[in-house]
Amino acid sequence: MEAVAPFEIVRMNLGGTYMIACIEGEGVVLVDGGWKKIRANQACLQPPFMMNAMRCLPSKPWKFAWVRYDESREVHPIISSESPVIGSYASASLQSAIEGLYLEAGGEAAPAFLHHWSELIHRYVVRFAQPHRQDPRLWEVWRKVEAQLSRNWSLAEIAKLAHMSGEHLRRVCQKELGRSPMQHLTFLRLHKAQHLLSVTDDKVEYIAREVGFESVSTFSNTYKKWVGWRPSEQRGS
Numbered sequence: 465m466e467a468v469a470p471f472e473i474v475r476m477n478l479g480g481t482y483m484i485a486c487i488e489g490e491g492v493v494l495v496d497g498g499w500k501k502i503r504a505n506q507a508c509l510q511p512p513f514m515m516n517a518m519r520c521l522p523s524k525p526w527k528f529a530w531v532r533y534d535e536s537r538e539v540h541p542i543i544s545s546e547s548p549v550i551g552s553y554a555s556a557s558l559q560s561a562i563e564g565l566y567l568e569a570g571g572e573a574a575p576a577f578l579h580h581w582s583e584l585i586h587r588y589v590v591r592f593a594q595p596h597r598q599d600p601r602l603w604e605v606w607r608k609v610e611a612q613l614s615r616n617w618s619l620a621e622i623a624k625l626a627h628m629s630g631e632h633l634r635r636v637c638q639k640e641l642g643r644s645p646m647q648h649l650t651f652l653r654l655h656k657a658q659h660l661l662s663v664t665d666d667k668v669e670y671i672a673r674e675v676g677f678e679s680v681s682t683f684s685n686t687y688k689k690w691v692g693w694r695p696s697e698q699r700g701s
Contacts, residue, residue, distance in 0.1 A: 465527070465528055465529075465530065466525065466526070466527045467491075467520050467525070467526050467527075467528075468520055468524075468525050468526070469519075469520040469521060469522045469523070469524070470519075470520070471519065471520045471526075472517070472518070472519035472520070473516075473517065473518055473519070474515070474516070474517040475515065475516040475517070476515055476692060476693075477513060477514075477515070477692070478510065478512055478513065478514055478515070478516040478532075479512060479513075479532075479534060479535070480512045480532055480533035480534045480535040480541070481509070481510070481511060481512050481532075481533040481535060481541045481542055481543055481589075481593070482509075482510045482512075482516055482530065482531070482532050482533070483507060483508070483509050483510075483530065483531045483532075483589050483592065483593070484502065484507065484508050484510075484518065484528050484529070484530045485506075485507040485528060485529045485530070485553055485555040485558050485559070485592075486502045486503055486504050486505065486506050486507070486526070486527075486528045486555060487504060487527040487528055487529060487555045487556070487559055488504055488525070488526075488527040489503075489504065489524050489525045489526040489527055490502060490503040490504070490521060490524055490526060491518060491519060491520050491521060491524070491526040491528070492518065492519055492521060493508050493510070493517070493518040494515065494516065494517040494518065495508065495510065495549055495550065495642075496549065496643065496647055496650075496651065496690055497689035497690045500550060501521075502528075502550060504555075505552060505553060505554060505555055506550060506551065506552060506553055507550070507551060507552075507553035507555065507592050508549065508550045509543060509547055509548060509549060509550075509592060509593055510549075511541060511543050511655060511658075512533070512535050512537075512541050513537060513658055513662075513691075514658075514690070514691045514692055515691065515692025515693075528555075529555060529558050529559045529562050531558070531562075531585060531586075531589050537658075537659075537662035537663070542589070542590060542593045542594065543593055543655075544593070544594060545606040545607065545609075545610045545648075545652055546594060546602075546603055546606065546641075547592075547593045547594065547641075548592070548640060548641045548642045548643075549641065549642040549643055549651070550642035551592070551639075551640070551641070551642050553592055557588055558585065558588040558589075561581060561584045561585045561588060562585060564581050564584075565578065565581035565582060565585060568581055601626045601627060601628070602626065602636060602637070602640060604625075604626075605622060605625045605626045605633075606648070606652070608625055609622060609625070609649065609652065610652050610656075613652060613653050613656055613674070613675045613676045614673060614674055614675065614676050615676065616676065616678070617649055617676070619633070619634075619645055619646060622645050622649070623645070630645075633645050649676075650686065650690070651690075653675040653676050653677070654675070654686065654687060654690050654691060656674075656675050657671055657672075657674075657675045657683070657687065657695065658691065658698075660674065660675075661695055661698050662698075668680060668683075668684070668695045668696060671683075671695070672684075672695075683695070684696070
């Protein structure tokens with residue numbers, strides 16, 4: 465796509481994982497409850513079943529490629545605890561694969577060719593969503609934290625698991641994941657909460673404690689900010 469202001473898209477309940485890769489210019493996307501810029505050779509990965517929004521900046525044309533998945537709430541999406549929200553990404557390969565699929569679909573539309581182009585696009589998304597573990601300490605830390613989300617984690621405790629200082633962990637997480645350690649902890653908590661709200665009949669109060677929120681109101685307000693609606697509203701939808 466190529467777009468200019470006042471182009472804007474707002475989806476209140478995204479039906480699947482969404483990836484946007486910036487090719488030229490820059491725009492802003494709604495991430496973790498706030499607007500963040502995405503520039504050339506960067507990508508943004510957004511989880512399903514949340515409010516999804518993006519818009520152009522004044523006087524700044526924006527060219528980007530995007531991939532949107534159709535996913536069920538009962539199945540874990542391609543996003544994992546290792547997945548970055550915003551990070552460096554060579555967008556040209558994804559762009560070429562999408563253009564190849566588009567040309568084939570508008571031409572002979574051979575099923576085998578369409579399948580191979582689609583699979584190639586998927587693999588380019590997975591390369592970003594599930595990156596090679598360059599720093600095994602980081603992967604191990606979030607694996608352990610994700611297994612104990614009900615614990616009242618502090619930055620110092622998480623950094624100790626990684627055998628890093630808090631500041632070093634913050635820099636590594638910002639580079640690899642596009643979030644601070646505590647922001648990523650919140651993401652993991654809300655990601656699990658979404659799943660529990662969808663596949664269980666557990667009370668909101670129980671789910672809040674299960675994912676590490678001592679206060680139901682704090683859980684509800686944080687969920688509203690990051691996801692776009694309150695846990696009780698998801699149950700009522």
